[in-house]
Amino acid sequence: MSEQLRIGVLALQGNFREHAAMLRRLGADVTEVRLPHQLADLDGLIIPGGESTTIGKLAALYGLDEAIRAFPAPVFGTCAGMILLAREAVDGTHGQPLLGLVDIAVRRNAFGRQVASFETDLDVDGEPEPVHAVFIRAPWIESVGPGVQVLAEAAGHPVLARDGKYLVAAFHPELTDDTRIHERFLDLVREEQGVRA
Amino acid sequence: MAEIGTMRVKSGLAEMLKGGVIMDVVNADQAKIAEEAGACAVMALERVPADIRVQGGVARMSDPDMIKGIQAAVTIPVMAKCRIGHFAEAQILQALEVDYIDESEVLTPADLENHVDKWKYTVPFVCGATNLGEALRRVNEGAAMIRTKGEAGTGDIVNAVTHMRSVFGSIRRLGSMYEEELYSEAKRLQAPYELVKWVAENGRLPVVTFTAGGIATPADAALCMQLGADGVFVGSGIFKAGNPAQRARAIVEATTHFNDPAILARVSAGLGEAMVGISTQSLPPEQRLETRGW
Numbered sequence: 001m002s003e004q005l006r007i008g009v010l011a012l013q014g015n016f017r018e019h020a021a022m023l024r025r026l027g028a029d030v031t032e033v034r035l036p037h038q039l040a041d042l043d044g045l046i047i048p049g050g051e052s053t054t055i056g057k058l059a060a061l062y063g064l065d066e067a068i069r070a071f072p073a074p075v076f077g078t079c080a081g082m083i084l085l086a087r088e089a090v091d092g093t094h095g096q097p098l099l100g101l102v103d104i105a106v107r108r109n110a111f112g113r114q115v116a117s118f119e120t121d122l123d124v125d126g127e128p129e130p131v132h133a134v135f136i137r138a139p140w141i142e143s144v145g146p147g148v149q150v151l152a153e154a155a156g157h158p159v160l161a162r163d164g165k166y167l168v169a170a171f172h173p174e175l176t177d178d179t180r181i182h183e184r185f186l187d188l189v190r191e192e193q194g195v196r197a
Numbered sequence: 198m199a200e201i202g203t204m205r206v207k208s209g210l211a212e213m214l215k216g217g218v219i220m221d222v223v224n225a226d227q228a229k230i231a232e233e234a235g236a237c238a239v240m241a242l243e244r245v246p247a248d249i250r251v252q253g254g255v256a257r258m259s260d261p262d263m264i265k266g267i268q269a270a271v272t273i274p275v276m277a278k279c280r281i282g283h284f285a286e287a288q289i290l291q292a293l294e295v296d297y298i299d300e301s302e303v304l305t306p307a308d309l310e311n312h313v314d315k316w317k318y319t320v321p322f323v324c325g326a327t328n329l330g331e332a333l334r335r336v337n338e339g340a341a342m343i344r345t346k347g348e349a350g351t352g353d354i355v356n357a358v359t360h361m362r363s364v365f366g367s368i369r370r371l372g373s374m375y376e377e378e379l380y381s382e383a384k385r386l387q388a389p390y391e392l393v394k395w396v397a398e399n400g401r402l403p404v405v406t407f408t409a410g411g412i413a414t415p416a417d418a419a420l421c422m423q424l425g426a427d428g429v430f431v432g433s434g435i436f437k438a439g440n441p442a443q444r445a446r447a448i449v450e451a452t453t454h455f456n457d458p459a460i461l462a463r464v465s466a467g468l469g470e471a472m473v474g475i476s477t478q479s480l481p482p483e484q485r486l487e488t489r490g491w
Binding site for chain 2: 012013015017018034050053054057061080091096112113116120134
C-alpha cells in the first residue's frame, strides 16, 4: 500500500539482530545504528534489550543520546530500551543513563535476578488472542504520566505502554515468532507519518 | 501460566549479552570499574586465570561472601564459575542466584568424564569449547551459551582464533553437506545427530557463542567479533594491565565498533602497558587449560 518503511535498530549492544530479522520479515528496510549520522532519513527506531548501562554509556560516548532526543520519528524500546527511554528509574542506580523521552518511571530487574526470568501469556489491549511474552531480568513500569496509555500488565504492573510516538515493552517480542507487537510499532510509524504529512 | 527456567528464558539472557564484554573481577571495586566501563556482565572469581597459573594449586568455586559482595555492588548480571562436573558447586551458585554459571576449565576439573547435567538447573550455564563437537555435547547437556576456550590467563589470542576458526569453519562445512552425510559427520563430531542437523540447516550454533581466553587489546576484541563471535569474555587482560578502567572502556568500544578501523585506531591509542602475557606455544601440555573438558 505504501512505500517500504526505513527502520533503524540501535546496534550498540544487545539483541539487535533479532529485531532486525523481525522487521525484515515484516518488509521493512533495516539499518543498524551505531553512530548519530545513521539516524538520518529513518522512519522509526528500535532500542533493543541488552544491558541498559552498557547501551546508555556507549550512546553518550558518541553523541547518540542527544541525537535520539532530537529524532523526530517514533521509537520503540524493549526491556533495556524501555529503561533508556524512561523519565526516571526508581531504584536510583548511580549513573544510570536515561533519555527521559517517555513519561514513565521504571524499576530495573523488578521481577528479580535471572532465576526469576519467565515466559507467560499476556493479555494485550486490542489483541483478541494473548501474546506470549518472554521476560529476562525484566523491568516493569512503576508509574505512568497522564498521557501514557497502558496496553498490558504483568504481576499488577504495566509492561507495555504507549506515550505519543513512543512505544515501550518490558518483554522481548523479538524472541518469539509472534510479529504482532512489531506490527503495532510499524502501524504507529505510519500513523505518525500521516500526522506529520 | 508463568514458566521459569525454560531454555528460551535461559538462552534469552545470553541473547541480551550479545555485542558486549564480560569481564573477570575479583572484588566489588573491580566490578564497579567494569560496570562503569560498560561491561554487559561480570564474572566473579577469586583469582584471575593469570594468577591461577602463577600460584598453582587447586582452583575452586569462589567464596559465596565474595560473590554476594559483587552482586551487591553492581546492577549488571553476575556470573560465577564452578569446576567441570562439580554439580554441588553449581547447586550452591544457583542458591546464591548468580545470573549465569560458567562450568569452566579455568578451575581444576572435579570429574574427568562427566560434565554437570545442566538441564536440572533454573540458572543458565555457559561452557567452553574448542571445536563444534565439544560445543554440541555441551548444548546437549543443557548449556544455554557457549564460549570458545582460547587459552585463559595468557594474553595470547592465538588459541581463541584457532578455536573460533574450528567451530565456525565446521559449521560452514556442515552447510555444504548432503543430508545423508550428516549421520557420519555426527559420529565423527561425537555429537547428537539432531543437533548436527539443526546446525547444518541454520548455519549457527543453537545458542549464543562468545569468545574467551587471551583477549588483551581492543584489536583482539575486534578480531574475535569479525571472525563471528557474538561477544567476548576478558579475563586477566584488563586488571593485569596498566590503566584497567581505560583499557576496559576501549575494549567495550572496540567490541561495538568492531568493523570501524578509525574508531579502533582511536581507542587503541594511549592505553599504557598491556598484560605481559605468555606465548601459548611455550606452554608445556600439562599447563594447557584448553584440553580440560570432554
